[in-house]
Amino acid sequence: MQMEAFVQHTGKVAPVDRVNVDTDAIIPKQFLKRIERTGFGQFLFYEWRFSQNGDVNPNFSLNQERYQGSSVLISRANFGCGSSREHAPWAILDYGFKVVIAPSFADIFYNNCFKNGILPIKLSEEQVEELFQRTEKHEGYELSVDLEAKKLTDAHGLDISFDLDEHRRQFLLQGLDDIGLTLKLGDQITAYEQQHQARLAHQA
């Protein structure tokens, strides 16, 4: 799929202050039944946002007035653990988040973000803690992400460099279609298949 390129982004920050935020929490399974990629945002963190009878839970951060319209999500270690469901990044994106910041991410989730034009940023525990404090302190707190310079800044003097695999960075910057890239290797794939024909042949 061709993606929108990601170069820079400035947006309001919302906190989800938990470790091990799992994909069942990000999007509960009863909402995995759609056969489209869109429309999942309404179900993001559903069981935290809404009570059993559908009432809005006023204690959950995303329901608070000050975090409405956020596009940068900050959370704690091992974010996105659990299942491989790409519905999780689809829900995050569809809700309006473009950037997720945490000390660490689960592998498959991290990978899935890039496929959907979401930038996951890994920072140290201390840096993330600093962002939590700033978000708490300044109503309407915003972060600016510059993917070209690999920098995070705010209006209060914050200036953090972050690290990102170069290939992944280019992938986002250019909004590449990675299936298209692999398809260009068609001859190599065919040669491999011929060489391994016996092994790949299935019985029955």
Next chain:
Amino acid sequence: MASKKTLYEKIWEQHAIHEESGKPSVIYIDLQLVHEVTSPQAFEGLRLAGRKVRRPDLTFATMDHNVPTQDRFNITDPISKQQIETLEQNCRDFGVKCFDLNSADQGVVHVMGPELGLTHPGKTIVCGDSHTSTHGAFGALAFGIGTSEVEHVLATQCLQQGKSKTMEVRINGKLKPGLTAKDIILGVIAQYGTDFATGYVIEYTGEAIRNLSMEERMTVCNMSIEAGARAGLIAPDETTFSYLKGREYCPQGEAWDKAVARWKELRTDEGAEYDTVVEFDADSLVPQVTWGTSPGMGTDITAVVPTPSEFPTENQRKAAEKALEYMDLKPGTKMSDIKIDRVFIGSCTNGRIEDLRAAAAVAKGYKVAEGVQAMVVPGSGRVKIQAEKEGLDQIFVEAGFEWRDAGCSMCLAMNPDFLLPGERCASTSNRNFEGRQGRDGRTHLVSPAMAAAAAVRGKFTDVRDWEFKQDAVTV
């Protein structure tokens, strides 16, 4: 010598078809398994781009997540139904073999693949499902991928992948009676945490692993993802070969001998180095029960619910507090005093025939405690048929368990099987996340024998003290 390699590196090298520095490698995928939840958008992507499935012959589908385990053709949820029908249609349109609800082979995708003999040592195997790591028990490099990657593999039979680091998880010693593969993996995760293997491919080694049956090895590898690992591997040996021999999708005759000769090379060379090594002692292992909302929050059946303030870091303390609140447990409560309402025996972790035998051996001659609802959901159609041949279904039914049809069922509760708010469940599945088995439901992960014992006693019980009635079920 530079030529000493780990098992992972060997499989990797055999499949890397394109490598360029600074970029992920392109690796060939030998087998893709497909299910109804994570595939519709992938097939749709192919359609939109006018692409075909490159190797329908290396792609196999089944439906498992949504299927009802009673009256299976009567799918009342229209969206579930649509998802299942969409898979059937996609398989027809793209020429992919689908083991659908009419097939005796239908089942949880990770139970079905090995059973059919689709899973071979040394293969690269992917599926849009994190528990694809199960297949690593055969010495296959198997891992879960997202839907975009499902589409990628459908279109190209390849995947762009960065190479993982390698970790040896060495399980020393011997399992005592009453202890199982499930206790090993729950114990490892309780000791080392849910992200200790992030970025790694684990290879499980050691005496305790060698002594496991093929099905038990699958239980261990299944939960590699709960340790954060990309995949879990066990080097193939005679146990592996004798499990596979004669299965439908395995080579036969001369081709079989050649394959076995090749598979025997699939082991980590003496002296090859892993990036990290961790060890675990099976000798002193005690049956495990989780108390929290992450698979790493587990302890011995003989222990008590921990006190959050005793955890070393602030994040752990907060997480434990939240977990205990959700689980409605008090610190200091004996694990063996925790009462349960429901029991679920099944899933790709513990829904195979040996699991059902172990549970039946405990249940035989007993009755499910009053007020407890217990169900047994075979991992596949074949497991169900085999269990019925052995009379396990009778043992369960006589004891008051419900005997269901194959599927994922209450492992993730996408079908009509789920916990009601506040219900507490002893479950043989792999995740105890909040809401996993139903909104506000409380999940405790255990082995099949421990789940059956909990069903009978109405609370968690040390299965090592169990009085088995009559002869235990024989194989």
